[in-house]
Amino acid sequence: MKTKKTKLIIAILVIIIGLITLAYYKVERYADRPLNVKNETIFTLPAGTGRVGLESLLVESKLIQENHFFSWLLRVEPDLSHFKAGTYRFTAGMTVRQMLELLESGKEAQxxxxxxxxxxxxxxxxxxxxxxxxxxxxxxxxxxxxxxxxxxxxxxxxxxxxxxxxxxxxxxxxxxxxxxxxxxxxxxxVDKIWQGRADSLPYKTPTDMLTMASIIEKETAIKDERSEVASVFINRLRIGMRLQTDPTVIYGMGENYHGSISKKDLETPTPYNTYVISGLPPSPIAMPSESSIEAAAHPAKTAYLYFVANGQGGHTFTTNLDSHNKAVRVYRDLMKSKNEK
Known part of the structure; x- marks a missing residue:
């Protein structure tokens, strides 16, 4: 009698162990199942969200299907339930386990x-x-x-x-x-470049240097000629000649600028119109690159007073008005020739 009862208990225990093993196996297989993510997905986990809340959010977002495996996974592996609030990036192929590990790590999407x-x-x-x-x-x-x-x-x-x-x-x-x-x-x-700037530049403050750099930035996109552009404006400041640079006019026009400037615009006073004011405008007119700041701090040593676009992306630099006017005519003829083709 005892032998039969013992065998029955053993059989029940075996069945229970088998069921537990099977359940554990299914939960582990579920953990390695990929999320329903075809393309990169941004997922936000609000502060204070618990296990049930997380599961609800994942189901609502259609990242997982509603089932009992998710809650059992968090019970079987409690370390996966220590998730942190934040906004995360889920990628294609990411498994449920990898997703939970990401939420536990707190490594938010950048x-x-x-x-x-x-x-x-x-x-x-x-x-x-x-x-x-x-x-x-x-x-x-x-x-x-x-x-x-x-x-x-x-x-x-x-x-x-x-x-x-x-x-x-x-x-x-x-x-x-x-x-x-x-x-x-x-x-x-700015502080580093200001400390190492060339001697005898016509700047009173770092803001002056930065203002010059912003003008250089707007005048040319070619890094190698920025120091020459700087030399033109430095030379003008030294002899009391107005800078006469179009970007300052445009900046002073603000929302009234619609893609072109007229003779009237050049003659209309604003705090930034360097055709009207002498010296530098009161503040920068854009965010300059570091190379433009370096150019403002270390201008080339030239006698240039003028420059004009050469029609090939760069500029022609000249020392006097006659040469400048010739360069302007060459540029206009080049543009006319291009427009006629």
Whole structure:
């Protein structure tokens, strides 16, 4: 009798162990099942979300199907349930286990934003406004208000004082914190270059040098000729000649600029119109690259006073008005010839 009872207990235990083993095997197989992700997917896990909440979000997002395996997986492997709030990037082929390990790691998705050299502050703010997952604190603020928010020391206008580059950020990052990073980097760059600048330059402050760099940035995209462009403007400043550079006119026109400037625009006074004012404008007119700042700090030693586009992407530099006018005629003839073809 005892033998039969013992055998029955053993049989039941074997069945139970078998069922547990089978269940464990199915749960483990489920863990290695890929998510329903065909293309890269951004998934946000709100703070305070528990096991049930996570499962609901995954089902609602159609990343997994509703079943009992998910909750059992978190019971069988409790280490996988220590997930952290944030925004994550799920990729094609990622398994349920890999997804949970990612959520446990806290390695949030990185996004990138590119601030282009030569863009104005207004253009930078438009880029920020259209960037995903950014928290906006500076919307509709002008250059002076942004400078105040960034606690700028050298200037009351943020124009020019932000370093152009590609910056990485996570979801929820503020536009203020991104611009703080760009400003801190520009501040260090300007300070380093200012300390090593050439002697006897007509700058009173680092802002003057940065303003010159912004004009150089807008005048040429060719790195190798930036020091020559700088020499033209430095030579003009030294003899009291007006800079007469179109980008400053355009900047002063603001939203009134629609792609071209007229003779009237050149004659209309603004704080930035260097056809009307003497010396440098009151602040930079764009965000200059580091190479333009270097050019402003180390201009070529030339006698150039003029330059004009050569129709091939670069410029022709001259020392007197007659030579400049000839270069202008050559450029216009070249453009006319190209338009007639």
């Amino acid at each position: 996004f990138s934003i590119r601030f282009v050299e030569g863009f104005t502050l207004r253009e930078w703010m438009a880029v920020l406004q259209n960037a995903p997952y950014i928290k906006h604190q500076l919307a509709d603020k002008n250059g002076e208000q942004i400078a105040e928010a960034l606690q700028m020391k050298e200037t009351k206008n943020a124009e020019g004082w932000l370093y152009p580059d590609t910056y990485l950020y996570t979801a929820g990052t503020t536009d203020l914190s991104l611009l703080q990073r760009a400003h801190q980097r520009m501040e260090k760059t």
